[in-house]
Amino acid sequence: MSDGSDKFHDECGIFGVFGHPDSAAHTALGLHALQHRGQEAAGIVSFDGRHFNSHRGLGLVGDQFSSKDTMERLQGHAAIGHNRYSTTGTTVLRNVQPLFAEFDFGGLAVAHNGNLTNGHSLRRQLVKDGAIFHSTTDTEVINHLVANSRGIPMPQRPTNRHGSEVSRIVDALAQVKGAYSLIALTSEFLLGARDPHGVRPLVLGNLDGAMILASETCALDIIGANFVRDIEPGEVVIIDDEGIQSLSPFAAVQSRFCIFEYVYFSRPDSIVDGVNVYDARRRIGIELAREHPVPGADMVTPVPDSGTPGAIGFAAEAGVPFDIGIIRNHYVGRTFIEPADHIRHLGVKLKHNANKATLAGKSVVLVDDSIVRGTTSVKIVEMVRKAGAAEVHMRIASPPTTHSCYYGVDTPDREGLLAATRDVEQMRQHIGVDSLAFLSMDGMYRAMGLTGRDNTQPQYCDACFSGDYAIPLTDREDGALPSQLSLLAEQ
Amino acid sequence: MSDGSDKFHDECGIFGVFGHPDSAAHTALGLHALQHRGQEAAGIVSFDGRHFNSHRGLGLVGDQFSSKDTMERLQGHAAIGHNRYSTTGTTVLRNVQPLFAEFDFGGLAVAHNGNLTNGHSLRRQLVKDGAIFHSTTDTEVINHLVANSRGIPMPQRPTNRHGSEVSRIVDALAQVKGAYSLIALTSEFLLGARDPHGVRPLVLGNLDGAMILASETCALDIIGANFVRDIEPGEVVIIDDEGIQSLSPFAAVQSRFCIFEYVYFSRPDSIVDGVNVYDARRRIGIELAREHPVPGADMVTPVPDSGTPGAIGFAAEAGVPFDIGIIRNHYVGRTFIEPADHIRHLGVKLKHNANKATLAGKSVVLVDDSIVRGTTSVKIVEMVRKAGAAEVHMRIASPPTTHSCYYGVDTPDREGLLAATRDVEQMRQHIGVDSLAFLSMDGMYRAMGLTGRDNTQPQYCDACFSGDYAIPLTDREDGALPSQLSLLAEQ
Amino acid sequence: MSDGSDKFHDECGIFGVFGHPDSAAHTALGLHALQHRGQEAAGIVSFDGRHFNSHRGLGLVGDQFSSKDTMERLQGHAAIGHNRYSTTGTTVLRNVQPLFAEFDFGGLAVAHNGNLTNGHSLRRQLVKDGAIFHSTTDTEVINHLVANSRGIPMPQRPTNRHGSEVSRIVDALAQVKGAYSLIALTSEFLLGARDPHGVRPLVLGNLDGAMILASETCALDIIGANFVRDIEPGEVVIIDDEGIQSLSPFAAVQSRFCIFEYVYFSRPDSIVDGVNVYDARRRIGIELAREHPVPGADMVTPVPDSGTPGAIGFAAEAGVPFDIGIIRNHYVGRTFIEPADHIRHLGVKLKHNANKATLAGKSVVLVDDSIVRGTTSVKIVEMVRKAGAAEVHMRIASPPTTHSCYYGVDTPDREGLLAATRDVEQMRQHIGVDSLAFLSMDGMYRAMGLTGRDNTQPQYCDACFSGDYAIPLTDREDGALPSQLSLLAEQ
Amino acid sequence: MSDGSDKFHDECGIFGVFGHPDSAAHTALGLHALQHRGQEAAGIVSFDGRHFNSHRGLGLVGDQFSSKDTMERLQGHAAIGHNRYSTTGTTVLRNVQPLFAEFDFGGLAVAHNGNLTNGHSLRRQLVKDGAIFHSTTDTEVINHLVANSRGIPMPQRPTNRHGSEVSRIVDALAQVKGAYSLIALTSEFLLGARDPHGVRPLVLGNLDGAMILASETCALDIIGANFVRDIEPGEVVIIDDEGIQSLSPFAAVQSRFCIFEYVYFSRPDSIVDGVNVYDARRRIGIELAREHPVPGADMVTPVPDSGTPGAIGFAAEAGVPFDIGIIRNHYVGRTFIEPADHIRHLGVKLKHNANKATLAGKSVVLVDDSIVRGTTSVKIVEMVRKAGAAEVHMRIASPPTTHSCYYGVDTPDREGLLAATRDVEQMRQHIGVDSLAFLSMDGMYRAMGLTGRDNTQPQYCDACFSGDYAIPLTDREDGALPSQLSLLAEQ
16 A cells, blocks of 8 residues: 555545635645545646636645645636545556546536446447547546437436436446446536445535535535535435536435445544544444453553544543553655665654553553554554553454455455454464454444444445445456556656 | 747657667657757657557756656657647647557557648547547547547558558548648557648658658757658558558648748758758758849848858858858746846847947848748847948848748738738838848749749648648638637646 | 744754764654654755765655655765754755854764854854854854864863864853754764753664764654663763763753653653653643543543643543544645635634534533643634534643743744733633633642742743743843844845 | 866856846846856845845756746845856855855855965965855855955055945955956945956946946847946956946056957857957958968868857858858757667767768868867767768867866866877877868967967966966965865755
């Protein structure tokens, strides 16, 4: 994973505004609040009544959208933006979203969060039919499907004025499989859509009459917008001068919101799919303490920062003091040149340091949100032991991640997942702790306010824990995954 | 015109190599020799046996291709490159050639010098049929035509191995009108083509067995390659591991090489269309002296640097001393902030200074290659007069430019051309000289070794002097020229 | 204050290595661990046996020292480095430390943390005597004093080999007043010194025989070095090939370590002046809860991140749940262009968001480390109230900051300090909380393990709370503070 | 020599304005006109009534001073600027002039063109006395001499108001030996000075009442200023609100203006030391044709661009046609990565190409201004021969350069000079021409309007031809030239 951290990574954050004179500045702020969903690149496209204005670049939102020149170019009453976390290879500019295309009906800018499971198959066919691709993104697959569509009949009639354009976009979405939350901007309207299972989040907000679409509510808070509601799974909304219209063009299925959004992806202060993330994580910590208490523990300490809410919940439930035993250095630069005599675990040390004074001689409960490869855990535990901890008990605020995700999350292949090939005792030995325990699947669902997992019709996508892939993995099954997506190497 | 000079500007230089282990480095050098054909951007695409490697950027070749990192990425035995001079607006990266596209048969990189006269009409139809454009270049029109082609039957069979690809490219070229010299690179072959009228130059060279295509022979000289021959008007050559094959897929027409290449565009040391440019210019100066002598002149001085060969010819023929009365400053930076009390003619002064010691009290013959808007001429003449010249006689080494060019040259609209709305006497008054004279059209052809212009079947394209547009101006006639090519404003 | 935060800011972090083949890479890592002490610029000077190699630049350590080219230039077995936080104006490169100067005895690189209280007076005299300054730093004052010194007799003889150089440096230090921890590098030795009161920290470490000097122990941890001891107040150490020699050339005085290092400046995992910072802060929280409990509170929440340890201590002592009510966004870019309709408290919102789900309806104890101007506090409290908190009680983990610091800390003038002109009740009303309380001075000293402040001979520098300035403010008293330090405006 | 060309290089151009509201913009333009005197770096310091404003940077004037931000910072009614060509090593920013220093009397910015022959000796003594140097420039030696001066009595009283400052600057200049044209700016006045021998040029101009100092008159022309007169050898002028005052504080000696300024350094359109450079070069060509005619020659062609005026003169005198046989590519980028199979003479080919059509079968007279190492000459001649020239006769428009220059010109050591170790016949063989001839020393002086060289009291500095060093080479004789000037390696 590209930042060297041993975590699953969400692939994107998206944000859109319609009906505000200063739409690009608000979009930049919204993307800043969603920066945790993708730090490699960011882009904004606005429409000013005549032209679409675009700025896309590598790096943080605050670096890309800090110049007055850039912001003055991004005129318009409507804008959409995107934060990118890339899964493969170098992030090149041509892959940075929103992607813009011109059709006979005018311009279309599209940004999405998620992953198509039949994107490669579709791309292959489109190229055979004469399409020229300029990126390796799923988003461009959707653009070409729109370009080639003649529209589909829709049970529900979209706003008259945009009937043709909307029916072509819906036609395109009807052909794709996978997880997506998508926003699109034309010269006339802003469109938002979630896949029928509603795997990725998308919320609707209101700022003084302007309508907002965003991955999480924290992006509404930063601009002072009100949270209106979630976009529903399978819903398509069209926002224009006359207001918002909601369509449900797809056959209804059981929704399967990604439960890992609560474990790690979303920001604690966000409400996604109706649940506050901090609350969920704290309750997860409580469930974890009930399932796997640590008798005789002296302190509970999080692996910062993602383990903190779970550790607070665990400590409160267990009646053990909560303390900060590992300090995180939030300053990061590009990279460091390691000394010739390599420093043991330098990568971890650049971000973390164990506080000897707090840990020495203690029986420590270390709470982390999840274990992916386990590489960081090994180093953190060694660091805590070196700091003098007498006992180290690790408690993980989610079930073992035994399967890869194909729905818009950057995960290793199965063989890279520690829990895919080892049982808990083997993992305990590998990580080097005195005890190790994971939250159970039912405990996870209990923390979400349910009585447990309904195995016949699970309410969340938990494929990374269960291998239960609700959406078909078409490319994978068809062997359509190319060894290399593009023949072009460009920087 | 974007560099502030009052000249016609050629729009591009192209260069390609097949069969050399160090193809990109040679391409960079070739492009450097062709830098006078376009200074705004440059790009190279190489093929290394597995991938196409691309680097494109704004600025001079020597700035873009000076880094070891860049050159090491551009591996491969074949490469093509392009220098860009843009006609409209800001040069954005997505318009920098070569353009690369992936088809079902693999990758294709294309670079061209010229201008399609039905490009907008074709683009409009292609978009209607579902094509998504990513640039505003003619080159991409050709790419989409290739993408949508199923090939055409060709009287002459192309090399078996590439029959399908070549017939699709030829099919695309058969649909375009205009002036072009084009090079294209696939994983299998390098293709070169000139439009049936052969308006733009393209030469074939040989470097130790590797085949070279280049706009001018000066690009062969820099790498030590031998000049083999011109690519013929309407010829398509395919260069692969087995050698070179020549096709003539288009109906033959009278060739119309751009005569302005001899007036200004090409480098003096190049041989294009069989004639050395310096020689042609010198002979033009001789013809000019014969047609329009200046009795009593003390010195002949060129407007540097393009007027120099003509001035040398004029001086020799007239028996008047040749001297340098205007000094050119070859150092340029980005721009200068002018002082608040604007300096009279600062733009000209940044590049030129009159040498008072040489000019004072003299009757001066000032030789320039052409007059476009006349703006610079006015300032140069004022500068020469201020330096103390007693008389200033201007002699122009070409006929009056009364018409715009639509064949790949950046020219003002007709109303912007000084000669379009004024006769010679009016121009003389406007420029402020004691006498003004232009070479006649027949004089021009005589300098090219002919007896004069064959008005029934002219041997050169001289539309800018005559308004005789040999290739139909389809877009112009159809009103297909959009006020703006793209809805997207990007930097 | 330049980063817009309402905090005191320490002015620098320093780090030095002697006797390690890879000294610059270790120095870069040490500076990264000390990044919280200064983020505006960083520099490293190494000595490779023949030359001093220097790299200094604006921005984070990880940006400046991430290139292989840079690090390969910084050869040598000894190096010193510096992180800069500037007090005045733009940080220009000529002010970035370490400063290097060449004397008749060879080169000297110097970096320091602190502030001279007679720097301006000395500078004025030096200029009068012919010195040419190239920066506006105190460090250069020291360099010029060394340049002009002929050495002083020292009761204790420094190592023979460096007697002359050391006696000149000590002579220079004997002339300056103020707070400083200083490191200097010559071709022969590394020197470390703390001012007689020992206001700023400096620790000694050992890495496989190489000696390390660093502002805090966290910089030893990152490279795996062992903590040896604090450099003593008034101590000068000389480290060379033969080991370390300690001198005490100055008259002994009561040490006055800066107590604010525990409140805010130092990193929680560091041990400075013999005390772990996290422990101190946690104990401060406990003392605060004892002095100023909040009956009926539902939760204790920190103003992140500096209020966290105090809040944990407070919550534990008070028996009230600790929870995260304010989320911090750690991603920062350069700046943001605010929308035209200014967002209320945008500056705070870029970094913080209140978590409504956690705060709504609660009686909240908000723990912050200190109040400087109070500007951020007002906004944070408004944000917490808007999130639905029923009551907001603010508890400050230090006494009111009523006085400016002149010992190397960036503080506003007295009139800018909220506590300088208002009593606690006035501050409560200004900030808009239901109750407000500060830790008492004696409580502060109790948290440090003492029975209270010994007013006749205080053990810490607490001038910002007490106005008790142990070191004379010479420039201030002499009116030697220039309105502008330099006549040169350079970028 | 750093640009790879085989020429002597002048080390700098200087420019100053006093009394103009837009002084920095005029200075930038003046420096642009002087760009041929130094292309490595440029700097401007202005004084705005309160502050000195400085901008210095590497690269061309037009790149450094093209930004509005930069120019708006450089406020003020007086400014000085400098173009740098460095003799040794990398140009680092701290060496870029003007250098600024603050004294007890205020600020002083200094820029100079030339070289001190006792600079190292002075520097060594100044360091011993406590001076701290920040650059390796001669200019800083002068600054330190001013800092340490208490003034000297002057026979002629300078303007009362600036008596002290001027007498300190004159005192400093009285201590230095060497060749210099210097300009200095204080808050009160602009000072200009030429060394007693007047080796380097400095002219005085007038722009609407504002006074200008510049290396050459071409810098007056670009801003429309009038040429007033040369500053005299040994003259010091002080320009302030009340006008200009001239001092002659040094003992008079025979002036020795650098004759090579006419051979190569100055721009053809400049008048320096009373003589137009183009005229001088043309007359040199005439003398050369008289001394060394080439019977049977078909054409005279210059090595561009510096050989052009001489070639024109030669051709006119000899009655042989002047033609352009070698074309120069004026576009340059940073560098090029040479192909693995190195191209023969690539360096030369990047800039020059022989025009086969012009040269083939001809007996060619090749005129160059001088031969330094001869490396380029060898390659040019080979290129001309390969282009088919039947005979190549080289004529050099100056005597053989047998000695190095120590007066502000970048020259190789003697052993590097082709003419230092070979006679003309040996050089002819080395270069590979059919005949080779140099202008005689007397011919050179005749071209300057004299009857020949007055060997008892030569009117020009011709040390590079004669070894007659009028100014003592103190450092060289004292062995004071350090192997390395600074212990610091910085980038």
